[in-house]
Amino acid sequence: MITAVAAGQPVLELTGISKEFGAIRALHGMDMQIFPGEVVGLMGDNGAGKSTLVKIIAGNFAPSRGEIRFEGKTVHFHRPVDAREVGIEVVYQDLALADNLTAAANVFLGRELKRKFGPFYFLDHKAMAARALELFGELRSETRPHHLVKQMSGGQRQAVAIARTRLSNAKLVMMDEPTAAISVRQVEQVLSLIHRLKEQGVAVMLISHRMPDVFAVCDRVVVMRRGEKRADKPIRDTSPEEVTALITGAKEAA
Amino acid sequence: MTVPMESSISFANVGRTRWWQRSIFASQATYVTFALLLLLVVMHFASPFFFTEGNMQNVAKNFSFIAIATLGVTFVIITGGIDLSVGSMMCFSAMITSMVMSGLSTPDMPGASLFVHLAADGKTVVANVPGLIMLVSVLAGLGAALIVGLINGFCIAVLGLSPFVTTLGMLSIVRGLAYVVSNGRGSFPGGPDADYFYALTSGVLFGMPAPFIYLMILALVMAVVLHHTAFGRHVFALGGNEKAAELTGIPVVRVKIQVYVVCALAAGLQGIIISGWLGSAPANMATSYELNVIAAAVIGGANLAGGIGGPLGAIVGCVLLEVIRNGLVLAQVNSYWQQTLVGVIIILAVLVDRIRSRMI
Numbered sequence: 001m002i003t004a005v006a007a008g009q010p011v012l013e014l015t016g017i018s019k020e021f022g023a024i025r026a027l028h029g030m031d032m033q034i035f036p037g038e039v040v041g042l043m044g045d046n047g048a049g050k051s052t053l054v055k056i057i058a059g060n061f062a063p064s065r066g067e068i069r070f071e072g073k074t075v076h077f078h079r080p081v082d083a084r085e086v087g088i089e090v091v092y093q094d095l096a097l098a099d100n101l102t103a104a105a106n107v108f109l110g111r112e113l114k115r116k117f118g119p120f121y122f123l124d125h126k127a128m129a130a131r132a133l134e135l136f137g138e139l140r141s142e143t144r145p146h147h148l149v150k151q152m153s154g155g156q157r158q159a160v161a162i163a164r165t166r167l168s169n170a171k172l173v174m175m176d177e178p179t180a181a182i183s184v185r186q187v188e189q190v191l192s193l194i195h196r197l198k199e200q201g202v203a204v205m206l207i208s209h210r211m212p213d214v215f216a217v218c219d220r221v222v223v224m225r226r227g228e229k230r231a232d233k234p235i236r237d238t239s240p241e242e243v244t245a246l247i248t249g250a251k252e253a254a
Numbered sequence: 255m256t257v258p259m260e261s262s263i264s265f266a267n268v269g270r271t272r273w274w275q276r277s278i279f280a281s282q283a284t285y286v287t288f289a290l291l292l293l294l295v296v297m298h299f300a301s302p303f304f305f306t307e308g309n310m311q312n313v314a315k316n317f318s319f320i321a322i323a324t325l326g327v328t329f330v331i332i333t334g335g336i337d338l339s340v341g342s343m344m345c346f347s348a349m350i351t352s353m354v355m356s357g358l359s360t361p362d363m364p365g366a367s368l369f370v371h372l373a374a375d376g377k378t379v380v381a382n383v384p385g386l387i388m389l390v391s392v393l394a395g396l397g398a399a400l401i402v403g404l405i406n407g408f409c410i411a412v413l414g415l416s417p418f419v420t421t422l423g424m425l426s427i428v429r430g431l432a433y434v435v436s437n438g439r440g441s442f443p444g445g446p447d448a449d450y451f452y453a454l455t456s457g458v459l460f461g462m463p464a465p466f467i468y469l470m471i472l473a474l475v476m477a478v479v480l481h482h483t484a485f486g487r488h489v490f491a492l493g494g495n496e497k498a499a500e501l502t503g504i505p506v507v508r509v510k511i512q513v514y515v516v517c518a519l520a521a522g523l524q525g526i527i528i529s530g531w532l533g534s535a536p537a538n539m540a541t542s543y544e545l546n547v548i549a550a551a552v553i554g555g556a557n558l559a560g561g562i563g564g565p566l567g568a569i570v571g572c573v574l575l576e577v578i579r580n581g582l583v584l585a586q587v588n589s590y591w592q593q594t595l596v597g598v599i600i601i602l603a604v605l606v607d608r609i610r611s612r613m614i
Contacts, residue, residue, distance in 0.1 A: 080500075080501055090501075098490070098494030098495040098498050100561035101491060105490075112484045125482075164502075
């Protein structure tokens with residue numbers, strides 16, 4: 001297992017990231033580091049700037065100011081694909097699934113496995129279904145690859161969305177409220193998946209409102225309020241009470 | 255990390271999808287096919303002339319006249335878009351094709367000397383290379399369709415205009431252009447290659463109407479493209495959840511432009527075939543055909559909200575419309591009833607689909 005200290009170089013390093021939408025200052029001077037194999041909880045109330053930060057890291061839009069370094073190199077993302085190419089995967093809150101397609105099709109959406117047949121490329125349905133089943137197995141999710149996502153439960157959908165991130169060798173996985181809409185048993189599954197990502201040296205950023213989940217899996221918690229970072233400390237040095245105070249503003253910074 | 259397969263997953267809590275929710279039974283095309291078969295049986299008893307070879311050929315030919323365009327529009331509908339300009343596109347492509355063909359076959363026209371020369375008698379026009387004029391003129395017609403398709407796609411995918419409004423505008427623009435280039439008179443495919451042209455558009459190949467054969471080939475290609483290529487998968491994904499398609503890195507703009515181009519090309523080809531059958535390309539040709547085409551696609555199960563549709567449904571929808579038209583005539587029902595009945599069937603088809611999706 002890789003510890004944060006031993007890893008040395010952060011996988012992701014943000015320096016002075018700011019973002020304005022017209023007159024609205026969504027993010028201001030955000031500094032942050034994430035190390036391989038580290039799980040960082042990103043917390044904050046609605047409008048604190050969490051989503052903006054995630055979208056900037058995921059390449060949905062560029063920061064107004066500041067620098068993003070990924071594995072030591074400065075990167076500029078113009079589209080989500082650019083971020084994915086360097087190894088950043090996002091599980092979106094609404095999961096970004098196409099209901100009318102099967103689970104396997106959704107897992108491989110945008111990076112389908114193909115077989116060459118003469119001058120043409122055709123989808124390799126069998127290989128995709130087999131790999132998807134394998135991924136669902138790793139996630140302990142009872143999800144059949146050929147079932148339509150339309151007919152699936154919240155937990156199964158979550159599994160499909162998470163399975164997607166496992167396709168590539170992602171170095172940083174960001175999860176936007178992965179436990180918000182699923183059952184207790186499925187929350188356990190998602191948290192254990194986060195542990196498995198960590199074991200593999202993948203950095204995970206967990207955006208969540210659920211205090212118990214954050215304290216169960218995270219090594220470090222970052223609290224945001226009004227577009228700024230108010231706290232960044234190891235989970236063992238803080239408490240749910242302190243984090244709540246930081247989120248609401250009862251305590252200014254820590 | 256990888257957990258052994260056998261221990262990893264048990265489906266104790268997850269049943270299999272029931273048979274009526276799966277494969278062919280989950281598609282409206284299947285239900286409409288049953289309706290069609292029923293209708294065929296009814297027609298058989300209603301008129302002794304229905305199942306004669308001549309009438310069957312007639313039906314096959316007539317539905318092929320809108321079915322190729324329906325295949326194209328089905329692509330667009332699956333992505334959640336709509337193309338109202340197909341009727342005008344048919345006319346415009348046909349007009350360009352027949353005008354180019356006549357133009358290249360007239361020895362005094364500029365450039366025509368490359369293609370034709372006068373025979374020794376000074377009157378008969380002879381093609382330099384037989385078939386070349388036809389090829390060039392058909393390509394010109396399809397080229398016009400390609401340009402219109404690109405403009406549609408550009409406005410919708412890049413500028414973000416609504417598909418309904420864009421193609422409604424294009425319906426008018428293209429129809430207007432057809433009147434402008436022909437001065438409202440229409441044109442005729444003529445010249446030394448006209449015989450080939452008529453043979454390939456309204457002739458009979460292997461005992462079947464030529465358009466029917468083209469339709470079958472195109473439908474087969476479409477089925478393969480939709481279900482076995484990444485492009486087809488992206489077309490469905492776009493209709494299912496456009497935002498997801500974008501987030502997963504599907505080139506949304508490119509796919510959208512491609513479907514509108516495919517649709518315009520299908521309409522153009524359809525128009526060229528119709529002009530071969532009519533023997534001319536009048537400026538009012540295929541007026542309001544876009545409604546028949548979209549109706550056929552919807553009856554066949556294409557969902558205007560996007561994400562669902564296919565070539566089988568498109569064809570079955572066209573056949574159903576044609577059988578009703580043909581059947582009403584044979585059954586000596588006033589043919590003005592046809593339109594009313596088509597409307598009823600559209601609503602019925604959508605209703606059955608709604609009831610079925612509630613059951614799931």
